[in-house]
Amino acid sequence: MNSAKTVSLIAASPKVGEAAVSDWLSDRAKKVFSGGGVLVHQINVRQSAAHRPEDDFERMRLSDALIFIFPLYFFCLPGLLIRYLQDFEAYLAAREAAPTVPRVFCAVNCGFPEPGINEEAVRVVKSFSEKIGASFGFGLMIGGGGMLLPAQEAPFMKKTLSAIDAAFERMRTDLTADPAGETANLEVKAAFPRRLYFAAASLDWISSAKKNGLKKRDLYARPYV
Amino acid sequence: MKAFVVSDEELRSARSAQINDVVRGFLKARGYGVEEAHLDRDTLKCCMGCFGCWVKKPGVCVIGDGMSSVNNSAMTSDAVFYICPIVFGQFSANIKNAVDRWLPNMLPFFETRPDGSTMHPPRYIDYPCQIMIGYGENLTREDARLFTDIIKKHRGGAEVLICGDPAELPEALGRLSLSRIGGHL
Numbered sequence: 001m002n003s004a005k006t007v008s009l010i011a012a013s014p015k016v017g018e019a020a021v022s023d024w025l026s027d028r029a030k031k032v033f034s035g036g037g038v039l040v041h042q043i044n045v046r047q048s049a050a051h052r053p054e055d056d057f058e059r060m061r062l063s064d065a066l067i068f069i070f071p072l073y074f075f076c077l078p079g080l081l082i083r084y085l086q087d088f089e090a091y092l093a094a095r096e097a098a099p100t101v102p103r104v105f106c107a108v109n110c111g112f113p114e115p116g117i118n119e120e121a122v123r124v125v126k127s128f129s130e131k132i133g134a135s136f137g138f139g140l141m142i143g144g145g146g147m148l149l150p151a152q153e154a155p156f157m158k159k160t161l162s163a164i165d166a167a168f169e170r171m172r173t174d175l176t177a178d179p180a181g182e183t184a185n186l187e188v189k190a191a192f193p194r195r196l197y198f199a200a201a202s203l204d205w206i207s208s209a210k211k212n213g214l215k216k217r218d219l220y221a222r223p224y225v
Numbered sequence: 226m227k228a229f230v231v232s233d234e235e236l237r238s239a240r241s242a243q244i245n246d247v248v249r250g251f252l253k254a255r256g257y258g259v260e261e262a263h264l265d266r267d268t269l270k271c272c273m274g275c276f277g278c279w280v281k282k283p284g285v286c287v288i289g290d291g292m293s294s295v296n297n298s299a300m301t302s303d304a305v306f307y308i309c310p311i312v313f314g315q316f317s318a319n320i321k322n323a324v325d326r327w328l329p330n331m332l333p334f335f336e337t338r339p340d341g342s343t344m345h346p347p348r349y350i351d352y353p354c355q356i357m358i359g360y361g362e363n364l365t366r367e368d369a370r371l372f373t374d375i376i377k378k379h380r381g382g383a384e385v386l387i388c389g390d391p392a393e394l395p396e397a398l399g400r401l402s403l404s405r406i407g408g409h410l
Contacts, residue, residue, distance in 0.1 A: 015274045073272060073325045075379040076315045080271040083318035112335070112343035120315075120375045127313040127368055198335045205333040208280040219333065222349055223284040224300035 005038050005064040005175050008056075012045040012070035012081035021109050021145050022069045024152075025164070029067060029107070032168040038175065045070075045084045053084070057091040065103040065175055066134070068125055071145065072110040076121050085128050092132055100133035105171045107164075109145030111201075113194050115187040116141065122185055137174050138183045140167040144190030144197060156191050163188040227260065228252045228403070229298045229353070232308040233319045234263040240360055243391040244308050248358070251398050252304075260298050262291075264319040269295070271322050278329035284348060285329055292326045300330060302353045304403040311361040314371030342379075347408030352382070354406050356398075360388040382406045 009029050013020030023044065030040045041059050048056045060066055070081050077085075106125040108118040122139030129136040142148070142164065151157050167186045174183070190197070206216050230252075232245055245261075252259050262268075270288050277287035286292045299305045307324070310317040316324055330352070331345040338344050359372045369387045376385050386397050 013274065014271050018275075020274075071274065073274075074321075074327070076321070076375050078271060078274075079318050079322035079325050082312060082315065082321050083271070086312060086318055114342060117342065117379070120371060120378065123371050123374075124313050124315045127371060131313060194337075202334050205280060208276070209283070212281050214280070214283070219279065219283050220348070221283040224297050224330075225349065 006041065006062070007033050007038050007065045007067060007175070008041045008043055008060045008063040009033075010043045010045060010060070010066060010068050010084075012068060012078060012084065014046060014071075014073075014078050014080045016046070019149055020071075021148050022071060024149060025069045025107055025109065028161075028164065029069070029168040029171075032165055033172050036169075036172045038172060045080055049080070049084055049087075053087060054091065057088050060088060061092065061095075061101065063101055065105065065137075065171070066101055067171060068104070068106040070106070070108060070121075072108055072112075072118050072121055075117065077124055089128070089132060102135060103137055103175060104129040104134045105137045105139065105174075107140040107142065107167070109142040109148070111144075111146045113144045113189060113197055115143035115189045117143065119185070126182075136182050137171065139185045140164070140171075141185055141187050142189065143187070144192060146201065147190035147192055147197070151190070151192075160188060160190050226255075226257045226403075227302045228257040228304045228306065229302040230259060230261045230306045230308065231295070231299075231320065231323055232261070232263055233310050233317050234265040234268070235319055236310040236312075236317055237263075238310075238362070240362070240388075240391065241308060241310065244358060244360060244388055244394065247391045247394045248306055248308065248398070251395050255403075257303070257403075260302070262295055262298065262323075264323060266319065268319065269322040269326065271318075272325035272328065276333065279333040283329075286326050288326075292323070295323060296327070296329060299327075299353060300349065303405055305353045305355050307355070307357045309357055309359045309372075311359045311364055311368055311372045314368040315375055316357075316372075350408055351405045352408060354401070354403060355380075355383040356386065356401060356403075357383060358386045358388050358394070364389075 009026045011022040011026040013022035118141035126136040
């Protein structure tokens with residue numbers, strides 16, 4: 001008899017055709033869960049929504065835990081993910097005697113340095129959990145998400161990445177907790193000086209604009225005056 | 226004076242229609258020209274986080290749908306009303322797509338606000354005041370509180386009204402200043 005737990009890792013970056021932190025976090029979480037004997041199903045929300053979300057909805061319905069991994073957009077979930085959650089809730093409602101998913105977690109990353117800015121997004125995922133009859137575990141709130149991909153190999157990021165892995169490990173061990181309840185959210189941020197982070201971001205925007213044939217002053221355009 | 230009203234057509238209900246009527250009537254009675262956008266499921270694509278609105282066509286969303294028109298209407302108004310079904314304590318998907326794609330109206334850089342939090346600086350000198358009217362059938366106190374927190378904790382200048390009885394809306398609207406505000410949102 002196979003008693004292995006199953007987890008759906010649901011990455012909801014709206015980005016098209018470029019590397020996304022949420023996908024990278026999903027891969028990282030997969031290593032942690034698979035290493036602990038948990039069966040993992042990875043879902044990319046943009047691809048799933050564009051093709052056959054019902055197949056993924058069914059896998060989600062049968063999972064022991066759902067872990068939503070997404071970027072913070074305007075202090076909350078991106079529209080892409082809210083659409084997916086609305087549709088998943090409708091999918092569950094349309095099924096007779098739909099079993100509930102036992103556990104829900106989330107990992108939110110924000111470009112701003114302070115991880116606490118993700119708190120309301122975690123509360124939204126908790127509210128969603130309650131609506132589908134699931135028990136919410138906790139949220140991993142990441143600040144300075146813009147550093148994760150470009151600086152992942154840098155020595156100063158080791159502590160940050162270890163903290164992220166530890167949070168996924170806590171989700172994995174939480175899966176077997178009895179009784180499973182809500183625990184405190186975790187905050188992780190890139191160990192990088194705030195002023196340098198701001199300066200690096202500014203240089204990056206100006207550099208990107210120049211690659212597109214624009215001058216720095218063009219960034220300040222006011223088309224709707 | 227001009228006001229722009231954005232509502233969710235996909236989740237349209239008797240209550241949302243009533244709220245729309247009340248808001249429209251309130252504004253017209255005060256001499257506002259009213260423009261409306263009813264967002265259906267396919268009206269606006271979701272923001273794809275490409276930042277083209279910052280580094281390719283600064284100030285304009287590069288997705289070729291109706292959002293540039295929505296942003297133009299919003300930015301040239303004195304007041305923008307979002308009539309929002311509250312879903313899991315936040316905006317519905319259709320309204321959130323419009324909110325996410327407000328991004329062109331901000332600058333890409335980071336700055337620190339007086340409370341120590343980070344924000345993108347304003348692109349414009351002033352903006353329309355924004356009024357978020359949240360509603361929902363069987364809305365829980367927690368979800369109403371969350372909806373308010375999402376807006377009020379992070380966006381200075383935006384107003385939130387949780388609408389139980391639409392008949393009470395005119396009084397609440399009458400207490401608001403419906404004029405353009407300085408740039409820091």
